[in-house]
Amino acid sequence: MKKEKVILIGAGICGLYTAFLLQKKGIEVLILEANILIGGRIKTISGTTGVTMEMGATWFGNQHSHLLELLHTLELPYFRQHTQGISLFETMSFVPPQKFKISDSEEPSFRIKGGTATIIKKLVSEVGIQHIKTQTKIVSIKEENNQLIVTDSRGNNYSADKVISTIPPNLLVNSVVFEPRLPENFTQLAKKTHTWMGESIKFAVEYRTPFWKQNHYSGTLFSQASIIQEMYDHSAADNSGFALKGFLNAGTAVLSLEERKEKVIAQLTTFFGPEANEYVAYYENIWREELFTFQPYEQLVLAHQNNGHSLFKIPLLNGKLYVSGAETATKNPGYMDGAIFAAKTIASQF
Ligand SMILES: Cc1cc2nc3c(=O)[nH]c(=O)nc-3n(C[C@H](O)[C@H](O)[C@H](O)COP(=O)(O)OP(=O)(O)OC[C@H]3O[C@@H](n4cnc5c(N)ncnc54)[C@H](O)[C@@H]3O)c2cc1C
Numbered sequence: 001m002k003k004e005k006v007i008l009i010g011a012g013i014c015g016l017y018t019a020f021l022l023q024k025k026g027i028e029v030l031i032l033e034a035n036i037l038i039g040g041r042i043k044t045i046s047g048t049t050g051v052t053m054e055m056g057a058t059w060f061g062n063q064h065s066h067l068l069e070l071l072h073t074l075e076l077p078y079f080r081q082h083t084q085g086i087s088l089f090e091t092m093s094f095v096p097p098q099k100f101k102i103s104d105s106e107e108p109s110f111r112i113k114g115g116t117a118t119i120i121k122k123l124v125s126e127v128g129i130q131h132i133k134t135q136t137k138i139v140s141i142k143e144e145n146n147q148l149i150v151t152d153s154r155g156n157n158y159s160a161d162k163v164i165s166t167i168p169p170n171l172l173v174n175s176v177v178f179e180p181r182l183p184e185n186f187t188q189l190a191k192k193t194h195t196w197m198g199e200s201i202k203f204a205v206e207y208r209t210p211f212w213k214q215n216h217y218s219g220t221l222f223s224q225a226s227i228i229q230e231m232y233d234h235s236a237a238d239n240s241g242f243a244l245k246g247f248l249n250a251g252t253a254v255l256s257l258e259e260r261k262e263k264v265i266a267q268l269t270t271f272f273g274p275e276a277n278e279y280v281a282y283y284e285n286i287w288r289e290e291l292f293t294f295q296p297y298e299q300l301v302l303a304h305q306n307n308g309h310s311l312f313k314i315p316l317l318n319g320k321l322y323v324s325g326a327e328t329a330t331k332n333p334g335y336m337d338g339a340i341f342a343a344k345t346i347a348s349q350f
Helices: 012-022 065-073 117-127 169-175 184-191 248-254 257-272 337-345
Strands: 003-009 028-033 045-046 052-054 078-080 085-088 098-101 110-111 138-144 147-152 157-165 176-180 203-207 217-223 228-233 242-248 280-288 321-323
Touching: 003 012, 012 028, 012 337, 052 203, 052 242, 065 147, 065 337, 085 169, 117 203, 169 184, 203 248, 203 257, 217 257, 228 257, 242 257, 248 257, 257 280
Parallel strands: 003 028, 003 157, 085 217, 138 176, 157 321
Antiparallel strands: 045 052, 078 110, 085 098, 138 147, 147 157, 203 242, 203 280, 217 228, 228 242
């Protein structure tokens, strides 16, 4: 068994950026990722008309300085979310939605040109794909002879001086066995730490034309009464492809894909007219079904609960195991910016 200096668990933005920073310090790393895909909660899909659609992380703002700095370093351009035109707010199903306009002076939100996954692709090319092992689900971490032995679900062992986990804390303590056991106060804290967007359902509808914009709508929609709760225009930065994208009522996870799709198209047709029925394709991602992101909680856990808790700062297993990831960040936890901040925080300790 070759001994690694540092093993990183998880090839989401936090794991990849931590690897990038450690390599800059001349430290060798190996990233072990359970999924076949790299990127974790960043998941950009491509439609058939050229548009890319975000099934995971999408927006950021001027307050996300760590993400903005990384985009600058990696030379990745971004653009302002389109909000011009008539936006809709539906309070009750039996009254027409209220119409309103978002002022251009509102604090803007941004999207990455070409899709959020461009940041993942760029980090992978910087870190080197040879340092990332996918389809490697870690099931146990054992302290032995002043090193850590990491074991995957096929029984393969890896050893390292230090291990950095970027698995969301609640999932970590419920899916990885530790020897010796982690302190009880840490385990209880992790079980009550919210995983941002873990319960969400993202959807996108691809269109050949941005008919909503042509009809003076922004594409922004909020509803307390129908299946689509929040939606925005999702056209490409250069208007080379068009889509509407947002979040569905999480309770509709119990419905079939066909049932959800029918309700989505019906809502869009009611609000934007028959052109909404002329869609190219419907896409969705039910995040509570993503085994490498979400784990049901033992009790009610509120959004962002325990995110950035001070216990996450203390390395475990005699200083050899670091628990990282977006949820551990003390700045903007749960968000991409938090994941980047967490990576910087851990890398600064090496
Ligand atoms: C629907 C949705 C919308 C979002 N929208 C936004 C947004 O608009 N703006 C924003 O800033 N943020 C948003 N986020 C949050 C953002 O995606 C996260 O903050 C960020 O991607 C977290 O990165 P991470 O690397 O810390 O964790 P993750 O991306 O969760 O990475 C953890 C990695 O660990 C892997 N893993 C899990 N278990 C194991 C195991 N046992 N062994 C090996 N590997 C394992 C996973 O496969 C995954 O790749 C959104 C998230 C979702 C789901």
